Each structure stands twice: as C-alpha cells, then as structure tokens.
Amino acid sequence: MERKAVKNLIIGFGKAGKTLAKSLARKGEAVAIVEQSPRMYGGTCINIGCIPSKSLIVNGQKGEKFADAALQKVNLVEKLNRKNYHMIADEPTATVIDGKARFLSDHEVEISREGQPAMLVEAERIFINTGARAILPSILGMSECKNLVTSTGLMDLQKRPDHLVIIGSGYIGLEFSSMFLSYGSRVTVIDSHRTFLPRQDRDIAARVKKDLEEAGAVFKLGYEINGVFDRDEKSILNITFDGQAEEVEADKILLATGRKPNISGLGLENTSVKIGEDGHILVNEKLETSAKNIWALGDVHGGPQFTYTSLDDYRIIESQLYGDKGRTLDNRGELASSVFITPTLSNVGLTETEAQAQRKNYRLFRLEATAIPKSAVLKQSKGLLKALVDPETEEILGATLYAEDSHEVINILSLAMKAKLPYTMIRDHIFTHPTMSEALNDLFSNANEVKK
Missing domain, CATH: 3.50.50.60 (FAD/NAD(P)-binding domain)
Known part of the structure; x- marks a missing residue:
C-alpha cells in the first residue's frame, strides 16, 4: 500500500474545504484534498446544487426551452468544475487525490482509488468536509x-x-x-x-x-x-x-424529503470523533471535534446547510489557526436565507410567529409588493414584506421578504442586524431608484402599533 505523510488532509472538495486548501497552500503548507468523485470538484453547490439549479430557474423565468437551459447548465457546471480542480491542483504544495476516504484511526486515513492500489495517508491535521446527502424515506417499491x-x-x-x-x-x-x-x-x-x-x-x-x-x-x-x-x-x-x-x-x-450529514463509510467508528443522535459530527464553537486536531466543516456538522455558512466555517478555522481566534460559531449572528421560488422568499431573524411564541414586544412593519415601483417595472408585483423592530432599542429583530429580488435585499437587513443599527437608518437611507431595495424606505415607514 502506498503511504503518504502530509501536514493537512481535507476530506471533501466543498466550499469550506477547497477554500481552506487554497489558503493553506498559499501559506506554503503541504495539503492534500480527497474527493471521491471527479464530478464533485468544488462541492455540491457548483456541481449539483445552488449554481445549476439557479441556472435552470433563471432560464425558466426567461422563457427558454428546457433542453436549451439544460445544455447551458451543463456547460456552466463543467467550466466551474475544471476551474475548482485547478484552483487547488495547480498549487505547488497541494495535492488532489481521487478516492474514497476511510479513517483507520484518528490520524490515519485509507483512500480507496479506482484502478489503483489503496493509499494510506497519515496527517497531522484533518478537516472533514463531506457535506450532506439526500434522505431516502422507506416507501414500498x-x-x-x-x-x-x-x-x-x-x-x-x-x-x-x-x-x-x-x-x-x-x-x-x-x-x-x-x-x-x-x-x-x-x-x-x-x-x-x-x-x-x-x-x-x-x-x-x-x-x-x-x-x-x-x-x-x-x-x-x-x-x-x-x-x-x-x-x-x-x-x-x-x-x-x-x-x-x-x-x-x-x-x-x-x-425532496431533506438532507442529512454524509458520514456513511467514513470509518468514524475507528476514531474518537463523536457523532450526534441525528448523525452529524459533534463540534465545539471552534469547529473542533472530540478528537485532537480533527475539525468538521460545512453541512457534516449539522446546522444550516448553506454554502455561505460553509464559507464562514473556513473563516472560523482561519481565525483559530492563523488569526486572532475571535471568530466562532457563537458570534456568527443571524443568518439570512432565501428560497428561489417566484417571487423569492427570504428570511432573517425572527418571524412574527416566533416573536409571539417568545413573548417579545415588537413593532410590526408591513408593505405590499404592489406598492413598490420597481415591482411594476419588473411586472412582478406579487408578495408581502414584513419586518419586526424592538420598540425600545429600535433594532431590527427579523424580516420576511416575499418579493422579487428579495434574495438581494435581505442582505441589507442582515448586515443592519449584525451592526445593531436602528431601523431608522434604513428608513431614512438614500437608495437608488427604481430598485427593490428602496422598498425598505417605505417598509420601515409603515408601522403598526406595538405588539405585546
């Protein structure tokens, strides 16, 4: 069996893993990244998730034929897949290994390679970035x-x-x-x-x-x-x-019954890495597992399954290993999310239902999408915008935007919440016109009474 010793081993070519691999290589550190499928260079998002699905969604909204849109999607994914492979493989201190990784012990990983002898990799530091897979319900037939x-x-x-x-x-x-x-x-x-x-x-x-x-x-x-x-x-x-x-x-x-952490066949039973009841790898606020010098990044450790949270996992690792150690899961803040239906549905922070369940006092702001000039321009006036504000601090507690381009606008509110800005700064801000973001002026001028 071929043997290889490396300082850093990353299992999985997803967003967090590939970004970390690039960073480590740029620092001159030896790093190997293992990916079991050449189709998945770059991870779920660019190959079978966010990018191809959004490409199909956008082209469907444009009225393109499905066969043409499917071909455009394939070409886009192939381009990004190649780009991501070379992003790591072309670094002098980085190695891309095609194969299936399986732990033999905390810091020994066997890699099965199609048509080649297995490889045994001994690594000082290991980062598990194997993502999630579809949940398959038990249905007869x-x-x-x-x-x-x-x-x-x-x-x-x-x-x-x-x-x-x-x-x-x-x-x-x-x-x-x-x-x-x-x-x-x-x-x-x-x-x-x-x-x-x-x-x-x-x-x-x-x-x-x-x-x-x-x-x-x-x-x-x-x-x-x-x-x-x-x-x-x-x-x-x-x-x-x-x-x-x-x-x-x-x-x-x-x-479409959800996704679960992808740990099948990883051999974690041969390690001191602890697993939660729902199958995710248990980590602390620094993404450290229960095994020394083994971290878990991305969907595999549970929590929100978003590409952008995986990227932030990389930032946490970077902060802990090479920065001021200040960035953790605990200070990540509220995460915005979007569902790319037509129009888009986006959330950040509390919904009104959650605020009521928590018995929070709040001021409710509502705006119909029909009142937004850009909605008329886009010929998409369906939707409703809602925001909740703390009546004492005037900080935004949460928002739900069901409107065209809400996936862009929600980031403004997410940033305002992170910075603890009063809602009046959004209400009185000068936005360009006509845009969907300027709807925030009207939204935060349209308050109901304080809810208790």
Missing part, C-alpha cells in the same frame, strides 16, 4: 421505481417531464416546483404534513401557496404515500388521505 430521482438526478434530465410529482413540500421541493412550472410541466406536491411551510408566518405561507397554485402547482397535503410502482413508461403513487385511497401518475418523481 421505491428502490425498483425507474422514474424516482433525487434532486441530483432531476437536474441531469435533458427532457422536461410532462408531469412531475414531488415528495416533500419543503424549500427544496418548492424550488423545483417553481422551476418546472416555468418550463411548462405539470407539478403535484405530496406531503404527509398538513401545515404548509410551518416555519413561516401563516399570512406569508398562504401567499406562497396561492401564488404557486395559480402558476399551476397542485398540493396534496396530509397525504400518506403507501407505495410506488411502474406502469409502462410512467410511475404510479398509491396515496391516502383520511383513509381515502387514490393513485397519482407521474413521468418523474422527485424525493
């Missing part, structure tokens, strides 16, 4: 169903399905619903939960559901899926609602 795919398989399609059935009405399911509706597919969403978007305020959730239904989506909430089987070229789902059975025929079935 699922493993035999030829039309059942995860989000990865769905984005590999070259022909749009006439009827797409999505299992799961979470954020992933809704993004794909909106995407394929824009290409002309019929979309049916099935979920065993009866409450739609349970983490959102009921007025926001109702708007989102109504708008998707008007675009053509059919929601079957509170339905149980008893099994799935193939019939000719189609697939059939057997579902029940309150004991009443029915069948739904689909060209493709998307499993």
